[in-house]
Amino acid sequence: MGSASADEALLAAAGSGDVAAIDRALTGGAAIDAQDPQRRTALLVAVAYDRTDAALRLIQAGANVNVQAKNHDSAWLLAGALGRTAILAAMLDQGRVDYAKRNRFGGNALIPACERGHVETVRLLLERSKIDVNHINNLGWTALLEAVFLGNGGERHQEIIRLLLKHKADVNLADRDGKTPLWHAKKHGYAAIVTILEAAGGR
Structure with missing residues (x-):
């Protein structure tokens, strides 16, 4: 886990789509898979808000696509549900998708x-x-x-x-x-x- 302030900065940057701020937060010690109170990672937040560039940067930096939030969403599962094709393609390029993870309806x-x-x-x-x-x-x-x-x-x-x-x-x-x-x-x-x-x- 990174410092609380750096983690919060990373999550905020993901939500706003600020790639430069993502890089600053990571350089400042943020944990790339830090989670907010709903257990959403920065990557999941970027997927939710359709921040494609931010999501691609996080994937490139090694973000885990499989971490699940309280509602069982993961970045991979939510990207499918929301039609984030470019983000899904980058996740597939990363090659670390856990196909056993299920959403809150037991779906893929x-x-x-x-x-x-x-x-x-x-x-x-x-x-x-x-x-x-x-x-x-x-x-x-x-x-x-x-x-x-x-x-x-x-x-x-x-x-x-x-x-x-x-x-x-x-x-x-x-x-x-x-x-x-x-x-x-x-x-x-x-x-x-x-x-x-x-x-x-x-x-």
Whole structure:
């Protein structure tokens, strides 16, 4: 742990996106993975506030992408949920992602990225990471299920569903009630998604 004042300066600099101040805080003895009262690291703060340059500098300096806050967010997990593709790419370059870490819903970084329609984030995770495309969260839902019934049925979610299927998502992996992605697509009236799922063998 660094000095309290240096740690606080690092966390504040991450939140404001001040890269020069980050360097000063680190030179002044700040611990790169110092945590605030919510147990957020500077990197997690930079991800939360979309401070890309600050996040990239912290990753370059060796920040741990896996440290979890009180709410179970880590920089890696939150970057997926918020669609911070450039930051995720830098984390993958660092090569120290802990794929066993889960968010407060028991999910990985892919599931909320699919739900929220972050196409390029999903593409990056599927093409470059070792993430489990068929992981089931605590709600009994996969990335494919969430893309179908928590999405809006539009073009972004359609593209995400195509990407998931291309990368071996199980088209018939059902929820806890036995309802498949195709069932949900039909229920919501998402005709284009119904067509995509049926072409992939959805039942």
